[in-house]
Amino acid sequence: MRSSLRLRVRAICYMAIAALFPLAAVAQPAAPTAPPTGLPAGPPDFKLFRYDEDYRYLADPSAPRDYWDPMKYIVLDREYPIYLSVGGELRERFEYYSAPDFALLGTPPNGYLLQRFLINADLHVGDSFRAFAQLGSYFAFGKDFAAPPYEDQLDLQQAFVDISLPPVPSAGLTSILRFGRQEMAFGSQRIIAVRDAPNVRRAFDGFRLHAETSTFRVDALAVRPVLNRLGVFNDQSNPNQALWGLYATALFGPGRGIDLYYLGYDNARTAFAGSVGQETRQSIGLRLFGTAAGWDWDWEALWQFGSFANRQILAWTVSSNTGYTFRDMPWSPRLGLKADIASGDSTPGGRTVGTFNALFPKLAYFNAAALLAPANIMDLQPSISIRPFRNVTVTLGWDFAWRQTTQDAIYIEPFVAVPRTAGQGSSYIGNQIALDITWQVNRHITLEASYVHFSAGDTLKAAGGRDVDFVAFAATYRF
Numbered sequence: 001m002r003s004s005l006r007l008r009v010r011a012i013c014y015m016a017i018a019a020l021f022p023l024a025a026v027a028q029p030a031a032p033t034a035p036p037t038g039l040p041a042g043p044p045d046f047k048l049f050r051y052d053e054d055y056r057y058l059a060d061p062s063a064p065r066d067y068w069d070p071m072k073y074i075v076l077d078r079e080y081p082i083y084l085s086v087g088g089e090l091r092e093r094f095e096y097y098s099a100p101d102f103a104l105l106g107t108p109p110n111g112y113l114l115q116r117f118l119i120n121a122d123l124h125v126g127d128s129f130r131a132f133a134q135l136g137s138y139f140a141f142g143k144d145f146a147a148p149p150y151e152d153q154l155d156l157q158q159a160f161v162d163i164s165l166p167p168v169p170s171a172g173l174t175s176i177l178r179f180g181r182q183e184m185a186f187g188s189q190r191i192i193a194v195r196d197a198p199n200v201r202r203a204f205d206g207f208r209l210h211a212e213t214s215t216f217r218v219d220a221l222a223v224r225p226v227l228n229r230l231g232v233f234n235d236q237s238n239p240n241q242a243l244w245g246l247y248a249t250a251l252f253g254p255g256r257g258i259d260l261y262y263l264g265y266d267n268a269r270t271a272f273a274g275s276v277g278q279e280t281r282q283s284i285g286l287r288l289f290g291t292a293a294g295w296d297w298d299w300e301a302l303w304q305f306g307s308f309a310n311r312q313i314l315a316w317t318v319s320s321n322t323g324y325t326f327r328d329m330p331w332s333p334r335l336g337l338k339a340d341i342a343s344g345d346s347t348p349g350g351r352t353v354g355t356f357n358a359l360f361p362k363l364a365y366f367n368a369a370a371l372l373a374p375a376n377i378m379d380l381q382p383s384i385s386i387r388p389f390r391n392v393t394v395t396l397g398w399d400f401a402w403r404q405t406t407q408d409a410i411y412i413e414p415f416v417a418v419p420r421t422a423g424q425g426s427s428y429i430g431n432q433i434a435l436d437i438t439w440q441v442n443r444h445i446t447l448e449a450s451y452v453h454f455s456a457g458d459t460l461k462a463a464g465g466r467d468v469d470f471v472a473f474a475a476t477y478r479f
Helices: 004-025 458-461
Strands: 074-077 082-097 110-125 129-141 152-168 173-182 204-212 216-227 241-253 256-272 276-293 294-306 311-325 334-343 375-387 394-402 428-438 445-455 466-479
Touching: 241 276, 256 294, 276 311, 334 394, 428 458
Parallel strands: none
Antiparallel strands: 074 082, 082 110, 082 466, 110 129, 129 152, 152 173, 173 204, 204 216, 216 241, 241 256, 256 276, 276 294, 294 311, 311 334, 334 375, 375 394, 394 428, 428 445, 445 466
């Protein structure tokens, strides 16, 4: 039954792509008025969030175009104006783990294929109203346990409307109210991320108010994460979890700025440290980022407080990513150093919970293998990146990890404590070498390859863990 459903949904996805090819060839937008000034003169790069793309430059008949552009700016009413933009993505990704979850669960070596198909439609009605919808279909072939975030046969990935609020010209302020199902990420995606590497991207149901000027932007949000389920059109808001807060960014020059944010999180049923109860966390964070004279930096500090069951929460983290790029040297090498520390619980069973919770982070927090979770951890990761060709990037990193306190456990993704590690062994967790290669073949095609070798420390091995080799290959086509 499940295999038959897979075949039917895959057939629908491929037929949709085949149907769009002739549509792209024959769709011709009406001749609108001249585009607003300041728009890009050529095809822009595809964005992580497809709703961030702006194709109004195609109103200029002399603008450079590619095969799909007739679908990017379809004018429905040239006076109001009303226009529609259509896009999509097909990704095939192969992953192999020699010892999934360090073999702690007895899972044998596993190689599997992940397939993701997304298609979106973006309708703009004048400058005051917008409706965006995106369908997603996700399959896992050969995976021992195929479930979200790896498999979800067909569902509504995003569906929201934007209402533009009256601008404040004297301050250069524009504001948008968005409500519905939506993807979002903030800062360096350490706390709220779209989770792009696994098959099913993370989305939220709720509202978001965005306001910005040329040097300042702020977001207010109140959402629930989407609970992905196997099947067709059966995803829903997670009734047990809620996220709310404010995220503000001030810019001090090209590529330089500061983030200040507050995020509240509630989980009515959290399983943690051998107990089950309600978890309420308040997070206050500060992030500095920028580039100057070859240097780049991304530093972040966050403090958490709140309650879990009848215990108080006091946790924290400090993260940094600093590098220098030798722009005048062949291949433009960048030397980088990542350093992270996230608190653990030094008094298990006491009145205070000290383990940091990264809330909704990118699973590939340290590298593509996504083995360790950012909780009760200290790590240092030197790296070097080179660009042997203009569109090829090669990065080699070596990450060394320790526990922040040996009284707490080692945590693996997705925020799971490794049994028989709390209060046992040394602080050393292990080290992992990671190689990543990205080739942007053209505007539409991206090829990626990753290899990670994790050498487990004695504490992990004493708990039943083993060394891990991870390999991944991905091919993505966007239009």
